[in-house]
Amino acid sequence: MKEMRSIRFWFLQSFLMTALFSSLFFFIGLQIYLSIVKNPSINVATTFWLLIYVFIILIIVGSYFGLKGSYLIKGRLGDILIYVSTLRSGKFSERIVTYEKDEIGLITDELNQLAKYIQEQVHSMQRLADEKSMLAQSAHAAAVMEERQRIARDLHDAVSQQLFALGMMSSAALRMFEIDLDKAKQQLHEIANIAAKAQMEMRALLLHLRPIQLSEDSLCDGVIKLIHELKNKTNIEFNASVDEVTHLSKSAEEHLFRIIQEALSNTLRHADASKVKLILTEKENYIYLFISDNGKGFDWQKAKIASYGLKTMRERCEEVGGIFKIRSKKNEGTYIDIRIPRKEN
Incomplete structure (x- = not known):
């Protein structure tokens, strides 16, 4: 160079x-x-x-x-x-002031026109996403959700039976204390770990197959309900700051909510985390979402090629004109940063 x-x-x-x-x-x-x-x-x-x-x-x-x-x-x-x-960085609403009508002034004018064109394209993408969401809801949403709920019920019944069997095995292992105390304790610990992991996997899968619907709720209310449900069903400590977001279309809210569900589901299934931090706020012309955990992390350069979940989250974010960033390192947790331009009146 x-x-x-x-x-x-x-x-x-x-x-x-x-x-x-x-x-x-x-x-x-x-x-x-x-x-x-x-x-x-x-x-x-x-x-x-x-x-x-x-x-x-x-x-x-x-x-x-x-x-x-x-x-x-x-x-x-x-x-x-x-x-x-x-x-x-994605701030297409900014403009540069032109001082002189010379060659450099022409360049600044062209840059301003380019920024305006990109901003219009972002708004067009948001409108197309709204139309796509409405068509999808009218044509497929009911059938898809019904099928997901059916599969979720079947899965729930099967996993619950397995967990019940693990409980019976635990009771039987307790009775082994009189025969072989050390072996019985070891078996109990193994059974308890398997049961905890099975429950965590079941809840993560149910979050995929039977997701909470926003319906008439706002994005803020939906996220709070989701976190409240996970708090009651898991041992993970949630540190959440969720502000009311008012400048998002219904489609963008739906996409952002699905991204949060996918991220939390991945944390439950893969991260082995004990703490999760979530921040949703609106500042100036953008909606900001930050999700992090203290789990085992992963090599995101390899995962971004193979992971369907990461690909889905990125596509959902880009469909509404947003910017998706993820950082992760083994044994240092995972960090997701998302910025979406708010909808103008």
């Missing part, structure tokens, strides 16, 4: 080279004058002193205008660079 040089360096270089060549041409002109005129008013020594004087003056003037010009150009280009970074 080539070494990057400041634009100020190029400005100074060009002005100093101009000063050098101007001085050189001035000196050549004096020498031509001395060679042509028979009785010149100056001599060769004087031309050297004039050369030095003119060179110093041009160096000072060139440095001043070079620094001044480079400062102005660099400042305007710096504003453009900051604005491009702002657009890359």
Whole structure:
């Protein structure tokens, strides 16, 4: 990679080279004058002193205008660079102020038009997501939810029987204390661990197959209900801060709620976490969602290729014009950051 040089360096270089060549041409002109005129008013020594004087003056003037010009150009280009970074972060509603109607001014105008176009596309994506959600609800929602509930009931009955059998095995193991105390205790611990894991797996699967519906509830109420249910059925400690979100379409609320369900389900099934933190808030023009746990984590570079759950969450987020970020490292937990532009009236 080539070494990057400041634009100020190029400005100074060009002005100093101009000063050098101007001085050189001035000196050549004096020498031509001395060679042509028979009785010149100056001599060769004087031309050297004039050369030095003119060179110093041009160096000072060139440095001043070079620094001044480079400062102005660099400042305007710096504003453009900051604005491009702002657009890359997803803040398409921001605009850059155009000061001059020159080439750089034309670039800023084009960037503003590009940001406006992208913002319109995001709104179009949100409208399309709303229409898609309405069509899906009218055509498939009832049948899909009915089938999920049926499967959930069957699964619940089967797993409950297994858990009951584990309980019976635990009772039988307790009676083994008189025969082999150490073996009985070991068997009890194993049975208890298996039962706890089976219950956790069942609840996570039920969260997939029989999800809580928002119905007429707001996103805030739905998330609170979901967390309350998980608190009652698991040993995980939840630290939740859920604000009322008012600038989201019904479709975007549904997508965001499904993302939360998927993330919490993955935590129950895979993370072995004891603490979960969830923050849902609305600031300025965006809806922010943050979910983290203190579980065992995973290599997200590999998981993002193979995991259907991660792919689903990312697709849901992008369908409503959002930005999905996930960070995880083994034995250091998992962190999910989501930002969705709010719906304008």
